[in-house]
Amino acid sequence: MARLSDLPEFERQHHLDKIRDLPDFGATPFVPGPPLRERRVAIITTSGVHVRGDRPFPPGAADYRVIPGDTPHADLIMSHSSVNFDRSGFQEDVNVVFPLDRLRELQAEGVVGSVSDYHYAFMGAAPVRALEAKARELAALLKKDKVDAVLLTPV
Amino acid sequence: MGALGHYLEREGVATAQISLIREQTAAIKPSRALWVPFMLGRPFGSPNEADFQRRVLRSLLALFEKKSGPVLEDFPEDAPDAASADSGFACPVSFAAAKTGAGGLAQALRDEVAQLAPWYDLARKRRGRTTVGVFGATVDDAVNHVLAYLDDAPVLPVVAGMSAGVAVKRACDDVKAYYFEAAAAQPGNLAAKAIDQWFWNDTAAARAFLAIREFCKQSSDESLKPLVKLSLIPRAVIDRVDSAGRG
Numbered sequence A: 001m002a003r004l005s006d007l008p009e010f011e012r013q014h015h016l017d018k019i020r021d022l023p024d025f026g027a028t029p030f031v032p033g034p035p036l037r038e039r040r041v042a043i044i045t046t047s048g049v050h051v052r053g054d055r056p057f058p059p060g061a062a063d064y065r066v067i068p069g070d071t072p073h074a075d076l077i078m079s080h081s082s083v084n085f086d087r088s089g090f091q092e093d094v095n096v097v098f099p100l101d102r103l104r105e106l107q108a109e110g111v112v113g114s115v116s117d118y119h120y121a122f123m124g125a126a127p128v129r130a131l132e133a134k135a136r137e138l139a140a141l142l143k144k145d146k147v148d149a150v151l152l153t154p155v
Numbered sequence B: 001m002g003a004l005g006h007y008l009e010r011e012g013v014a015t016a017q018i019s020l021i022r023e024q025t026a027a028i029k030p031s032r033a034l035w036v037p038f039m040l041g042r043p044f045g046s047p048n049e050a051d052f053q054r055r056v057l058r059s060l061l062a063l064f065e066k067k068s069g070p071v072l073e074d075f076p077e078d079a080p081d082a083a084s085a086d087s088g089f090a091c092p093v094s095f096a097a098a099k100t101g102a103g104g105l106a107q108a109l110r111d112e113v114a115q116l117a118p119w120y121d122l123a124r125k126r127r128g129r130t131t132v133g134v135f136g137a138t139v140d141d142a143v144n145h146v147l148a149y150l151d152d153a154p155v156l157p158v159v160a161g162m163s164a165g166v167a168v169k170r171a172c173d174d175v176k177a178y179y180f181e182a183a184a185a186q187p188g189n190l191a192a193k194a195i196d197q198w199f200w201n202d203t204a205a206a207r208a209f210l211a212i213r214e215f216c217k218q219s220s221d222e223s224l225k226p227l228v229k230l231s232l233i234p235r236a237v238i239d240r241v242d243s244a245g246r247g
Helices: A009-020 A088-092 A100-108 A128-144 B002-010 B022-028 B050-065 B096-100 B104-127 B139-148 B164-185 B192-202 B204-218 B235-246
Strands: A040-045 A049-051 A065-068 A076-078 A118-121 A149-153 B015-019 B032-035 B071-074
Touching: A009 B022, A009 B235, A040 A100, A049 A065, A088 B164, A088 B192, A100 B050, A128 B002, A149 B002, A149 B050, B002 B015, B002 B022, B002 B032, B015 B022, B015 B050, B022 B032, B022 B071, B032 B050, B050 B071, B104 B139, B104 B164, B104 B204, B139 B164, B139 B204, B164 B192, B164 B204, B192 B204
Parallel strands: A040 A118, A040 A149, A149 B015, B015 B032, B032 B071
Antiparallel strands: A049 A076, A065 A118
């Protein structure tokens, strides 16, 4: 479904234009770490999901919202600016976008060491360079929380 | 998504990401990525498919066992409901009466919202939640905001703390969420593409959104300009509408 070759021409061109406009990130950093079964994991989603009552994401927002791990599903809503992706999956089941329940199940099986009490959301329509400052801020918080495995999930 | 991976890894935080557009991820070269062949908006495949979601998550987590990168692997399975989610069969909800009734588009929208109410209530009860609530506490707040734009000479409704553009975008998102959640509660109507096609082809709500887009084109309010091309109507619908207009 998300194969470029399967998309209509105007949609394919939109995504190709985004590739053309990407900045050069240079060499790929690769942070090593302990075995997976010892890692502490947090989720960062760029789906624009946030807790009901928190500030919705305005257009172009490059900041993040905190999703405490004990947030009930009923309190998670989405304020992404794009209308070009499916939301019916998220409406039916939060885990199709924000798989915290699945992560906890894998923790219970011993696949990962622990799950952070805090997770985070950006709104993925922001210009990529605009995300850098908040990403650096967030990295410091994650390290303070001893998170050594971050799952990045888009929509 | 790939950019975030670079920024976090530069700061010493290990990341692994889902890729929905493989070509973009290949260009960005993040440290660890798992491409999945799922529809945009569904990075873990399908709703209510816990086993499948766990398989995707296990594959993503396994990338942390790699000793070097960048790594871009392909998830080998399609989503369990890929065929039905992508199928465009007609949604049985019919609004023919509302379309032809007296009172114009505004009344048609009110009628649809009322017709869908029991299905929305059922969806909310069954799921234990609703995603309506980005604009106001209930869908009525959002509907009233949209209705204000359908007057013959609209006076832009003012919402404290929001530009006109942000307010109407959020109101439309809430109205759309209400329709989608209601339609999904009806028997046999969980297919994503069918609901999407029904909404954009057959509802007064979609016609109201298109009317708002036309208003935005003519308005001098700069906050409404982005809604002409983005944020309100999907690219596929804009392409169709504008092509028909040129034809």
